[in-house]
Structures are given as C-alpha cells and as structure tokens.
Amino acid sequence: MALLQWNEKFSVGVRSIDEQHKVLIETLNELHHAIMKSEPRSSTRSLAASLLAYTRNHYVAEEQMLANTDYPELKQHQALHRELLQMLQGYLASFERGGAANVDFLYVLRAWLTNHILNVDGGYRAWLAEHGLPSLVAAAHSHTAGHTSNVS
Numbered sequence: 001m002a003l004l005q006w007n008e009k010f011s012v013g014v015r016s017i018d019e020q021h022k023v024l025i026e027t028l029n030e031l032h033h034a035i036m037k038s039e040p041r042s043s044t045r046s047l048a049a050s051l052l053a054y055t056r057n058h059y060v061a062e063e064q065m066l067a068n069t070d071y072p073e074l075k076q077h078q079a080l081h082r083e084l085l086q087m088l089q090g091y092l093a094s095f096e097r098g099g100a101a102n103v104d105f106l107y108v109l110r111a112w113l114t115n116h117i118l119n120v121d122g123g124y125r126a127w128l129a130e131h132g133l134p135s136l137v138a139a140a141h142s143h144t145a146g147h148t149s150n151v152s
C-alpha cells in the first residue's frame with residue numbers, strides 16, 4: 001500500500017505544481033516500497049537521491065512562481081523548503097556512510113509533506129487566486145510558448 005496518496009485536498013490551484021506534488025509523492029512511495037521489499041541498497045540509495053533532486057527542482061519552480069507573483073510570505077516559505085532539503089540531504093548522507101535504509105524517516109517525511117502541502121502551500125492558494133494568476137499565466141505563456149497554460 002502506498003505510503004501517501006495525493007488527493008484533491010492537496011490541490012494548490014495551479015496544475016503544474018499539483019503535478020509536481022504528485023510526482024514527489026510517487027517518488028516517496030517508490031522509495032518506501034523499495035525499502036519494504038528490502039531491495040538492494042543501490043536502488044534504495046538511487047531512489048533517495050532522485051527524491052532529493054526532484055524535491056530541489058520542484059522547490060525552485062515553486063519559489064520562482066511565488067517570486068513572480070510577489071508572494072509576501074516567500075521568505076518563510078523558502079526557509080521551510082530549506083529545512084526539508086536538509087533533512088533529505090542528511091538521509092542521503094547516512095546512506096552514503098553505509099547506514100541502513102531507515103523507514104521511520106519516511107513516516108516523518110510523510111507527515112512533513114502532508115502538513116506542508118495542506119497548510120503551507122495551501123497558504124498561497126488564496127493569494128494566487130486573488131493576486132497572482134494573471135502574471136502567473138503570463139509567465140507560463142512566455143516559458144511554454146505554443147503550449148496550453150499550466151494554470152488550472
């Protein structure tokens with residue numbers, strides 16, 4: 001069974017970010033699955049590395065979007081992103097030092113991510129709906145000329 005499942009309550013009102021959250025959750029689930037199945041260390045390690053890389057890229061995209069829309073709580077939001085990246089880096093570092101695949105960390109991660117998406121990312125949903133969408137749409141168009149907008 002999946003460790004965490006995306007559901008409509010997680011929606012932040014921006015399709016591209018919702019899609020990124022889904023991939024992030026999927027990657028977390030793959031890592032959990034691999035650890036539960038006692039898959040070789042090389043594959044759990046590489047899944048943990050993918051999770052870190054994906055999370056980092058996702059945060060860059062999310063912070064860019066928030067900066068584009070002058071979100072007033074960007075600084076605090078970034079600090080929370082850094083906190084999670086540090087946790088993931090520490091987890092990966094313990095793999096590299098030869099530590100065992102720690103499933104408890106994934107439960108911590110699940111709680112952290114659930115709270116972050118619902119309560120912290122959820123905090124910019126209303127802001128974007130009220131202040132951000134026009135410039136966000138413009139930004140999305142200039143980055144993906146010829147494609148449909150990634151704003152739902």
Ligand SMILES: [Fe+2]
Pocket residue numbers: 062077081116120121
């Ligand atoms: Fe966030």
